[in-house]
Amino acid sequence: MKRKTTISTVCKQAILILFSSVYLSGLGGCQDGGTTYGAPQGSPSDPNQPVIFTDFTPNEGPVRTRMYINGENFGTDISLIDVFIGGQKAKVIHSSDKQIYCMVPARASGGYVEVTIKNTDGNEYVKHTFDQRFTYHFNEMVGTLWGKVDQNGNSSVKNGSFEEAETIEPRLALFDDKDGRREIYFCEGNKTIRKMDLNKREVTTVLKSGSVDWKSINTMCWSKEKDTLFVNNVTTVQDAPGIYYFLRKENFQIPHNxxxxKNVNCIFVNDADPDDWGIYFITKDKSMLYKGIFNPETGLWDPKELHSFGNSGQWYEHAVFHPEGKYLYCLSRGQHCIQKVIYDPETNQLEKPDVFVGYSGSKGYVDGVGTNARFSIPMQGVFVRNEQYVKEGKDDIYDFYVMDADNHCVRTVSPEGVVTTYAGRGSISSDGRVYGYIDGPIRTDARFSTPMGLCYEESTSTFYVCDKNNRRIRTISVQ
Structure with a gap:
């Protein structure tokens, strides 16, 4: 039997059609950065009338601040309107012909606000730069670069795009900027090396677990020219390689002794001194400092014993030279402190270490000066140039940023030994927890969970964090 269509049903259908027509005409259209789906783009500026620019508001704010530009005859087609704030292109969201609504982009620090109104053919019709300037407020934010997990927080070792890639245990990061590259090598657990390409936004495996006869990776570093990658091997076998090297020309895939x-647990290179071509390393059993010197006859680096280094059996997690070669910082996991070692360029020798920040053997979380500060497990650190120190004419212009794994944060050490918390431990839970997975402002919101690796990209002022228990690669950037 055929169903009858009542007057009431016809009215409902008419109302639905009318609503759909109005929605698609632009009153309810879905717009995103100038693209309106299923609807006209709006009207262009009237070429027979002048375009008038009055002012913009607000005058200051951080990234994603809503800006309103006032005037007349802007047109309503946002695809014909370009706005640049501080030299960065802003996202134009709406135009009512008398007001343009846009969003302040990241790093819009130049201050100038420039608006271009185009003809329907896309050519420039009017360009205006306001005398009034916008004051940009920088925000330091923690974000997530990649690391796919399921609803239960589980993941696997999976390569692919940043949207697809997964990691189980990211631990140690090393930035590769040679010849314009933007790549990061990192340890997956302690036997696999993977690579993330920031330009291609993809993750690949360089060395699989078992492809090299190593017991455990603890540190890795570049040669001066960054054509050789040195990777340690914590082994208890006396005649086994304690350090391997891999060559760029072989895509870092073939191990060389x-x-x-045995027991080499920390390796590092002095990039600053042009006469210092050796590789340094520290052994765990005697806590002895060695310098490896290349022997062209054997193709190996012969270990030259320099002197005892710290306490016997002390485990050094990481060591890094100051960018100008003035000294070395050694991160002692078991002693919960950072030791400082002066380098003598006349003799090419490292002196014996002294505790610089933290208190040897005392674990905790305290910001403070020198031995009044407390660390849990300092893991990996990088020196970063501080422009304020440059303006002040300081002799040492670098801060040291270091992962404090069990305190779930990134700490900063000034040249004077002042320790502060830089990122993490934000928005403390009602149960007192300071770890977790939260993106946002570095101190008020952001949280990590046992972060273990850290590297820095100077060209973009971005930190990359191996956030182990969250199974993700996080970023800390200025926006």
């Missing part, structure tokens, strides 16, 4: 020695 470098130093034959």
């Amino acid at each position: 470098c130093v034959i020695m």
Whole structure:
């Protein structure tokens, strides 16, 4: 039997059609940065009338501040309107012909606000730069670069795009900027090396677990020219390689024996001194400092014993030279402190270490000066140039940023030994927890969970964090 269509049903259908027509005509259209789906783009500026620019508001704010530009005859087609704030292109969201609504982009620090109104053919019709300037407020934010997990927080070791890639245990990061590259090598657990390409936004595996006869990776570093990658091997076998090296021309995939020695747990290179071509390393059993010197006859680096280094059996997680070669910082996991070692460029020798910040053998979380500060497990750190120090004419213009794994944060060490918390431990839970997975402002909101790796990209002022227990790669950037 055929169903009858009542007057009431016809009215409902008419109302629905009318609503759909109005929605698609632009009154309810879905717009995103100038694209309106299923609707006209709006009207262009009237070429027979002048375009008038009055002012904009607000005058200051951080990234994603809503800006309103006032005037007349802007047109309503946002695809024909370009706005640049501080030299960065802003996202234009709406125009009512008398007011343009846009969003302040990241790093809009130049201050100038420039508006271009185009003809329907896309050519420039009017360009205006306001005398009034916008004051940009920088925000330091923690974000997530990649690391796909399921609803239960589970993941696997999976390569692919940043949207697809997964990691189980990211631990140690090393930035590669040679010849314009933007790549980061990192340890997956302690036996696999993977690479993330920031330009291609993809993750690949360089060395699989088992492809090299190593027991455990603890540190890795570049040669001066960054054509060789040194990776340690914590082994208890006396005649086994304690350090391997890998060559860029072989895509870092073929292991070569470098130093034959057991219990090598920390390796580092002095980039600053042009006469210092050796590789330094510290052993765990005697806590002895060595310098490996290349032997062209054997193709190995011969270990030269320099002197005892710290306490016997002390585990050094990471060591890094100051960018100008003035000294070395050694991160002692077991002693919960950072030791400082002066480098003598006349003799090419490192002196014995002294505790610089933290208190040897005392674990905790305290911001403070020198040995009044407390760390839990300092893992990996990088020196970063501080422009304020440059303006002040300081002799040492670098701060040291270091992962404090069990305190779930990034700490900063000034040249004078002042320790502060830089990022993490934000929005403390009602149960007192300071760890977790939260993106946002570095101190008020952001949280990590056992972050273990850290590297820095100077060209973009971005930190990259191996956030182990969250199974993600996080970023800390200025926006």
